[in-house]
Amino acid sequence: MKISVKVPATTANIGPGFDSLGMALPLYNTITIEETVLPGTGIEINVLNDTASTDDFVLEHIPMDENSIIYKAVELLYNSIGQNPSELKITVQSQIPIARGLGSSASVIVGGLLAANELLGRPADEVALLSIATEVEGHPDNVTPAIVGGLVLSSQEDDGRIIYTKLDWPDEWDITVCVPDYELSTDISRSVLPVEVPMADAVFNAKRMGMFVQAVNTKDPELMKLALQDKLHQPYRMKLVPGLDKIIENLKHEENVLGCVLSGAGPSILIISQKNNLDKIKSIVKDTWENLNVKANIMTLPVEKQGAQIITQE
Numbered sequence: 001m002k003i004s005v006k007v008p009a010t011t012a013n014i015g016p017g018f019d020s021l022g023m024a025l026p027l028y029n030t031i032t033i034e035e036t037v038l039p040g041t042g043i044e045i046n047v048l049n050d051t052a053s054t055d056d057f058v059l060e061h062i063p064m065d066e067n068s069i070i071y072k073a074v075e076l077l078y079n080s081i082g083q084n085p086s087e088l089k090i091t092v093q094s095q096i097p098i099a100r101g102l103g104s105s106a107s108v109i110v111g112g113l114l115a116a117n118e119l120l121g122r123p124a125d126e127v128a129l130l131s132i133a134t135e136v137e138g139h140p141d142n143v144t145p146a147i148v149g150g151l152v153l154s155s156q157e158d159d160g161r162i163i164y165t166k167l168d169w170p171d172e173w174d175i176t177v178c179v180p181d182y183e184l185s186t187d188i189s190r191s192v193l194p195v196e197v198p199m200a201d202a203v204f205n206a207k208r209m210g211m212f213v214q215a216v217n218t219k220d221p222e223l224m225k226l227a228l229q230d231k232l233h234q235p236y237r238m239k240l241v242p243g244l245d246k247i248i249e250n251l252k253h254e255e256n257v258l259g260c261v262l263s264g265a266g267p268s269i270l271i272i273s274q275k276n277n278l279d280k281i282k283s284i285v286k287d288t289w290e291n292l293n294v295k296a297n298i299m300t301l302p303v304e305k306q307g308a309q310i311i312t313q314e
């Protein structure tokens with residue numbers, strides 16, 4: 001049997017929601033798990049980078065640490081029903097840029113888990129899948145929207161369960177994703193964060209989270225401008241993303257820009273705006289980065305409302 005799962009990219013944090021807000025975006029990885037018939041062949045993991053032509057995949061092995069997250073997720077699922085995985089061929093067809101803050105690791109964890117769950121006859125429900133995915137990823141803000149789609153506020157509770165609630169992103173707010181031509185690993189980006197933060201900064205973010213939910217629910221752009229600020233992670237990560245401070249400064253007085261935030265752990269940047277001046281926004285980002293010799297792929301994308309989908313079964 002062979003199962004393929006198409007999983008969306010995700011952006012996390014979205015300003016004030018460190019480790020809790022996340023949103024699915026329409027870029028996809030497809031993870032295929034195949035039971036191999038030859039005993040003793042173990043587990044094989046391959047990655048195919050998607051290129052312009054779907055027939056022209058470049059075979060490239062991703063680093064072991066990426067390999068191991070898929071394996072770990074699949075293994076935890078098998079272990080949860082008292083089994084061990086073996087004789088599996090796992091293939092990742094990758095469209096989501098790696099180590100750019102767009103949820104590529106969450107996508108392979110989720111894809112591996114969902115495909116393995118189908119192979120096993122669906123022993124795990126959504127609650128169990130969310131909990132295993134979060135255990136492997138370390139935080140729920142990417143894996144939850146990767147599984148359920150849309151804009152999601154999620155939390156890992158003390159008993160390990162993930163609870164989440166979906167919010168409706170206003171259609172009139174554009175999301176522009178700016179992906180620079182260099183990688184930044186989440187481990188490095190988390191290593192610069194302090195273990196403790198000042199009470200005033202925690203209060204600042206608590207207020208912004210409330211504003212974010214209210215602004216989205218009431219489609220209030222002025223409230224959203226206030227909400228899209230953060231003191232828990234972005235100030236510490238600023239030095240890892242050259243040009244971020246200048247881009248924020250250069251966009252500050254642009255009419256229709258509601259905010260400019262790090263996508264997940266970076267280095268991609270997310271710009272939230274109201275319709276109409278996307279060309280200007282894109283050229284500001286492009287020019288600012290070009291001055292620092294950074295090339296960028298800049299895309300305006302809608303929210304992907306669907307989460308991971310099983311696309312083939314044989």
Ligand code: HSE
Nearest residue numbers: 012018019186264265
């Ligand atoms: N919330 C996480 C972080 C997202 O900011 O480190 C990383 O994938």
